[in-house]
Amino acid sequence: MKSSPFGPWRTAVGLGAVTAAAVLVRRDYRRWQSLGEGGIPWGVRGWIKMTGLRLRAGDPLDVAGFPDGAEHPDLKALPQRGARPRIAPHPVPHRQLDQDAPSGMLDRLQEVFDGELRARDGEVEERQSQFELHNPAFFVPAAVRRGDSVTGEVAHFHRPQGSLHLHLHPADVRPVVERGWGELHGLAGRLANLPASYTLLYAPRDAAELDAVRTILRATLDRATGDPADA
Secondary structure, eight states, rough: OOOOHHHHHHHHHHHHHHHHHHHHHHHHHHHHHHTOOOOOOOSSSHHHHHHHHTOOOOOOOOOOOOOOOOOGGGGTTOOOOOOOOOBBOOSSSSBBSSOOOOOOHHHHHHHHHHHHHTTTTTTTTEOTTTTTSEEEEEEEEETTTTTTTTTTEEEEEEEOOOEEEEEGGGGHHEEEEEESSSSOOOTTBTTTOOOOOOOEEOOOOHHHHHHHHHHHHHHHHHHTTTTTTGO
């Protein structure tokens, strides 16, 4: 029986395709690991899980389903931020690829969090994030929070980058996203434990951007605790 003249060619093409796929997988795995730990195991099992979640991610800038014109009073004057940073294609961990906060800004961002913790003693607690697993986060106790909440976790920020995740009030999503201060998590509203308004705030790079981040954080905490300021 004659062998097919295409046999060696098919074998070569098959091996080439497998090699190319292996290179792409290895490259994506390394890029994912370069983002650091956060939320899922930092190894092959975590990458496989993340890849499955990646297929479920939505458009992070689609805010059509959120209220318009009902934002917290302090967000009405929120300015436009400017060009958005590039975002990693991997949904977990959810990170920027550029426009990181300068090193000194991280200390100032920590001061903002520390100040809110002191000012809201009894209303806000700091514990390990249930999402990131490696970051401290703000929680609003069940006895204090009102409305729908993510078992109380409302905010955390990521070192050494300076970006944040907030559980925004649905009415505050539009001004934050449309004015360029952040974007929805790709899996927001698509996983049982991740609310539709779970949002990434981009890292502040200067004093003006830090002021805006502080304003958004305060509005979020006002909403979560039922502070009269959000009326």
